[in-house]
Amino acid sequence: MDTKSLVARVLAGDQDAERELYDTNVDRVYRLIYRMVGDAEQATDYTQDTFIRTFERLATFRHESALSTWITAIAISVVYNGQRKVKRLRAREVDLEHAEPVAIPAREADPDLKRKLAAAIEALPTGYRTVFLMHDVEGYTHEEIGSALGIQEGTSKAQLSRARARLRQQLADFAGDRAS
């Protein structure tokens, strides 16, 4: 897809182009936001806010990064501004029981591990958590993460490394059980 052409069409008022921009990006945006907030209503709300802001600010898009990355930056800003940490923590513990797995892992993680991992992820500093969710869970590259968060790729890698170290520390008990 030619992004420049798509953006130009959207700015010219082409509603089909607007829908195309939305359809191309909404899944990834919604998934990331949902990972960050863990609440369907909030995720829906923030996703809508993200795209409304995207359309409002599209004229300022410089094509220096991928359009998807630019939209991701807007999404993260929306989430950061809207989140209340305590509410998230409480919502997590309930939602974990009802979470539908996206893909069935080769080895099913036991409920204790999932519970402890969820708490460990929530306890991460915001930056570590964001980088971890983007990279290890949703598959963003460090280049995309750096561009979205306004940090260097090296910083993204360092943040991820520290996040993983923290999580390993919290879940060290489970490592021994799975030694093979």
Next chain:
Amino acid sequence: MMDEREDRLDELIRDAARDFNAPPVTPRAEMWEAIQARRRGAPAEIRPISRRRPLVLVFGIAALLALGVAIGRLTVPRAAPLPVPPATLSARPAAGGDTAVSSPEPAVAPARRQPAVASSGSQSLTTPASRLATGLHLTQVESFLTEFGTRPETGDYTGRARDLLTDTRLLIDSKRVEDLRIQRLLLDLELVLAQIAALSGDRREDVDLIADAVAQRHLRTRLRSVLPTGPAIRS
């Protein structure tokens, strides 16, 4: 051996993390309808729940902008030079030795330049009062980021960041700022202020990440390049 153990644990964590806040199917159609409705200004089926900004605060911010307009009209005689030298807000590369290397804010291409703020010195379509309000706000943000960058552990910055973020968004949404360079600066400031506003407790790691973002986006340099030096703004 320790590396192998760590790798196994990392793999275990990645597997388990797939279930962390696992997203359901994206409600595409519903959200699109709601987005279109909100953009048209009609009541949406899916009501936003995050718009909890108190009305008092919204009116307060609007009052700030209106105050800026009033101050501008009272302090800047129509015949006097604008409080902001036109060249300062013209679309030229930001000052600073590092901009040639890795500035995220390259010189605006001529095709994007707003004719009203060209270096000819002609007045912008944006009123002097609006530029004054913008300048006041950016001055506050610059001071805030400077203070945050030096001693973030000694103050409560989240509340101030939230206030500055609200004002930043008000400026962005008001469409008063026509200079593309300042629009982009405001958008970058929005992200950083949102990160600071989201800080909780003593999070040295998050502070370092935010400091990196401020540096990467050359925010202070860009702020200084658009801020006027006159005492009317700096006070």
